[in-house]
Structures are given as structure tokens and as C-alpha cells.
Amino acid sequence: MSKKTDTAGAIESPYLRGQREAAKYAGVSVRCISDWQSKRIIPYLKPARKVCLFRKADIDRALTRYEIGAV
Numbered sequence: 786m787s788k789k790t791d792t793a794g795a796i797e798s799p800y801l802r803g804q805r806e807a808a809k810y811a812g813v814s815v816r817c818i819s820d821w822q823s824k825r826i827i828p829y830l831k832p833a834r835k836v837c838l839f840r841k842a843d844i845d846r847a848l849t850r851y852e853i854g855a856v
Contacts, residue, residue, distance in 0.1 A: 800838045807839040811848060821847060
């Protein structure tokens, strides 16, 4: 299994760390991510008290809920 790397040579993770990274990835505000967490629209991992991880696939799945199809 090959791992993807970004332009700096770091290994690309399927996880985003914190609400800011998740908001930037989804193109929404940090407040929106916080609302999605409280409404349980997106799942998240809490491995430590001040660490919150989001899966990119979960955010993509949440965004498809708001997709409006073409006529």
C-alpha cells in the first residue's frame, strides 16, 4: 500500500486535526463544524482532552447531504 505525500514530502493523513483544519478542508466556517459536531452530523475522534480528529471521508459524506442535484 503506497502512501501519498504532499509537496513538502510529509505523508498525507486521512485525518484532519482540529476544527480549523476540518473547516478549511470543507470550505465552511469553524462555527459550522462545531454545529455539525453538536448535531452529530459528522463523527469525530477524541484521543485526548485537547485533541479532536476528523476523517476526511466523514466530512465528504456530510457535505453530500447538502448537495442539490441538477434538474
